[in-house]
Amino acid sequence: MLSRFLLLFSFLIVTDQAAAQDDLLDLLEEVEPKKEETIDYTIATFKTTRLVIAQSAETNAQGVLNVLIGHRFGRMNGGPKEFFGLDNSTIRLGLEYGITDNLDIGFGRSSFEKTYDGFLKYRVLRQSTGKRKMPLTLTLFSSIAIKSQAFSDENRENYFTSRLYYAFQMMIARKFSERLSFQLMPTMIHRNLVETKADKNDVFSIGAGGRVKVSKSVAITGEYHFVIPGQIVSTIGGQKVRDSFSLGVDIETGGHVFQVHVTNSRGILEKNFISETNGDITKGDLHIGFNISRVFTVYDKNKFRRKREAKRAAKAATASL
Amino acid sequence: MKNILLLLSVSLLAVSTTFAQKQFTRSAKTRFFSDTELEKIEATNHQVTSIVDLAKNEMVFSVLMKSFEFEKALMQEHFNEKYVESDKFPKAQFKGKYTSEKPIDLKQNGNYPVSVKGTMSMHGVNKEVVASGTFSVTGGKMSGKAVFKLKLSDFDIEIPGVVSDKIAEELTIYVDASYEPYAK
Numbered sequence: 001m002l003s004r005f006l007l008l009f010s011f012l013i014v015t016d017q018a019a020a021q022d023d024l025l026d027l028l029e030e031v032e033p034k035k036e037e038t039i040d041y042t043i044a045t046f047k048t049t050r051l052v053i054a055q056s057a058e059t060n061a062q063g064v065l066n067v068l069i070g071h072r073f074g075r076m077n078g079g080p081k082e083f084f085g086l087d088n089s090t091i092r093l094g095l096e097y098g099i100t101d102n103l104d105i106g107f108g109r110s111s112f113e114k115t116y117d118g119f120l121k122y123r124v125l126r127q128s129t130g131k132r133k134m135p136l137t138l139t140l141f142s143s144i145a146i147k148s149q150a151f152s153d154e155n156r157e158n159y160f161t162s163r164l165y166y167a168f169q170m171m172i173a174r175k176f177s178e179r180l181s182f183q184l185m186p187t188m189i190h191r192n193l194v195e196t197k198a199d200k201n202d203v204f205s206i207g208a209g210g211r212v213k214v215s216k217s218v219a220i221t222g223e224y225h226f227v228i229p230g231q232i233v234s235t236i237g238g239q240k241v242r243d244s245f246s247l248g249v250d251i252e253t254g255g256h257v258f259q260v261h262v263t264n265s266r267g268i269l270e271k272n273f274i275s276e277t278n279g280d281i282t283k284g285d286l287h288i289g290f291n292i293s294r295v296f297t298v299y300d301k302n303k304f305r306r307k308r309e310a311k312r313a314a315k316a317a318t319a320s321l
Numbered sequence: 322m323k324n325i326l327l328l329l330s331v332s333l334l335a336v337s338t339t340f341a342q343k344q345f346t347r348s349a350k351t352r353f354f355s356d357t358e359l360e361k362i363e364a365t366n367h368q369v370t371s372i373v374d375l376a377k378n379e380m381v382f383s384v385l386m387k388s389f390e391f392e393k394a395l396m397q398e399h400f401n402e403k404y405v406e407s408d409k410f411p412k413a414q415f416k417g418k419y420t421s422e423k424p425i426d427l428k429q430n431g432n433y434p435v436s437v438k439g440t441m442s443m444h445g446v447n448k449e450v451v452a453s454g455t456f457s458v459t460g461g462k463m464s465g466k467a468v469f470k471l472k473l474s475d476f477d478i479e480i481p482g483v484v485s486d487k488i489a490e491e492l493t494i495y496v497d498a499s500y501e502p503y504a505k
Contacts, residue, residue: 022416024372024374024379024380024381024416025381025383025414025416027343027372027381027503028345028370028371028372028381028383029383031345031347031370031372031503032347032370032383033347040387043398043401043402044398044401044402060394061394061395062394063394064394064395178406178408178409216403216479216481217403217481217483253483253484254399254483254484254487255395295393295394295395297392297393297394297395300392300393301394302390302391302392303392306367
């Protein structure tokens with residue numbers, strides 16, 4: 001009888017000890033902020049601020065400077081004489097900066113048509129779960145491009161405004177899983193000067209694109225922009241204007257993202273690839289291109305925010321004294 | 322005799338579950354540091370939650386991985402997306418026991434060196450961890466500090482070959498917590 005009670009006694013002590021640490025963990029869960037109390041924002045929908053050749057819904061983080069060097073070569077079907085297009089290389093040098101986590105400002109210059117461009121990119125909605133459930137990321141893009149090439153006919157009256165092109169784009173994106181992200185890109189290009197009266201000054205298109213991650217650092221990307229028919233009548237280089245189609249591969253290292261792609265569009269800017277693509281894929285009018293993106297931290301936004309919070313707390317403390 | 326023993330067992334059970342000298346915090350700091358020739362990486366989490374049970378010499382910590390703050394936003398993104406996969410494993414947790422030469426007395430100011438042993442759960446892996454730390458009591462308030470090392474490979478955290486020179490195999494972890502009494 002006594003032995004039975006001693007057994008029960010010791011059993012009680014042992015089970016009590018083992019369960020206690022798990023009890024503490026359960027207690028901790030009561031103390032912690034619940035999942036529903038914080039907003040969990042989706043990160044890394046795309047690896048960088050470009051999808052294949054178009055903008056992605058991503059913006060740069062606050063205080064981050066992104067140096068973007070874009071290359072686009074000539075047509076591959078130019079053959080070995082043109083070194084499969086590599087002889088006709090064009091480049092865009094660009095800088096973009098995260099003013100806030102949701103607002104980017106950027107500038108660039110393309111050697112193709114000697115065009116300068118400047119843009120603002122604003123992320124209006126951010127995909128999230130938890131306290132606020134938002135299924136999509138919505139980013140707005142607005143840019144001006146200034147073609148600084150000499151006019152084809154210097155003897156007639158040429159206007160500066162003829163050099164201007166405006167691009168407005170909405171990126172509606174969703175990260176479906178760790179591996180798969182997709183975005184829609186309704187776009188409008190406004191050209192001040194067009195070839196004929198039949199060509200519209202405002203060109204509307206709708207693009208769709210996505211990326212599939214094949215490993216932690218490598219992703220395959222694709223993009224297609226459908227230009228609504230009937231807006232562009234004139235040909236470019238004897239070829240009619242077509243929809244832009246691109247396929248690419250993203251390779252990410254520590255601080256760089258390398259993007260290699262193949263596309264039927266000659267130019268890098270929105271106004272080029274949306275309203276001036278004339279490559280016929282069936283004839284092999286394809287261009288190889290690659291982008292290199294390198295980010296630099298201009299200032300540490302976390303440190304900046306903490307310093308500001310500490311100052312505010314100190315001010316509040318002295319005010320209450 | 323039978324009744325006395327029964328009473329004793331019941332009272333022991335009752336006493337051990339209601340007697341609680343617990344201390345907690347929601348803002349403990351955890352910092353990790355990776356030191357290589359090519360790069361020094363560090364991040365701090367200012368929102369670590371922890372409870373210490375002074376009666377039972379037990380402690381637990383819960384760390385939300387997404388709350389680690391890096392100087393470089395891209396590093397923070399890679400940390401969450403590629404290395405610790407915080408969407409799959411949002412929290413790291415530690416539960417363990419500590420031993421100290423003299424029991425911690427909140428009425429006695431001073432430093433109490435402790436050695437801690439317990440289980441760290443991170444990235445889906447549980448591993449036993451030992452650490453040395455110090456609890457300090459000043460003016461009835463308790464705080465704790467500890468330093469220990471963790472190997473990334475122990476937790477199945479893979480470093481891609483491309484950046485293997487920039488991230489150390491073993492990281493140093495610093496914990497700094499200021500506690501307050503847990504009132505039920």
